[in-house]
Amino acid sequence: MSIEGFFVVTIFGMFAFTAMFWPLSRHWFRVLLSRRWPRTLANIDKVNFDQVPYGQPSRLPPFNRATLNRLTFKCSYTVESKNYQGACTWVYLLKSRAQRLRPRQRVYIRYKPSDPSKFLIDPTSEVSP
Numbered sequence: 001m002s003i004e005g006f007f008v009v010t011i012f013g014m015f016a017f018t019a020m021f022w023p024l025s026r027h028w029f030r031v032l033l034s035r036r037w038p039r040t041l042a043n044i045d046k047v048n049f050d051q052v053p054y055g056q057p058s059r060l061p062p063f064n065r066a067t068l069n070r071l072t073f074k075c076s077y078t079v080e081s082k083n084y085q086g087a088c089t090w091v092y093l094l095k096s097r098a099q100r101l102r103p104r105q106r107v108y109i110r111y112k113p114s115d116p117s118k119f120l121i122d123p124t125s126e127v128s129p
Contacts, residue, residue, distance in 0.1 A: 037110040042077035
């Protein structure tokens with residue numbers, strides 16, 4: 001295979017992977033964009049966990065429609081003596097990973113410096129009781 005063919009196949013593969021795993025790709029793209037944002041502690045006020053179907057159903061038994069674990073949580077935090085509240089949704093493949101957040105826990109979030117009302121939970125954050 002020529003280098004041009006390899007390049008075309010690689011680009012096509014990246015687009016196919018992104019399209020197939022769009023909810024997870026979009027999620028991690030936002031995480032990458034926010035990694036330089038400042039972080040602060042937030043209090044988890046409410047957590048909602050549910051499973052959502054993803055993809056097309058298959059006729060083959062072991063490959064039935066996949067489910068994604070969706071976690072939506074509301075939290076409150078303070079930036080420069082101003083209080084903020086907001087909600088954030090995360091998508092996980094593993095149920096155990098999605099169920100790690102509980103109300104009244106404190107986690108680190110990353111907020112947008114130009115608009116502190118926009119935030120994401122810091123994926124490197126350890127959950128505290």
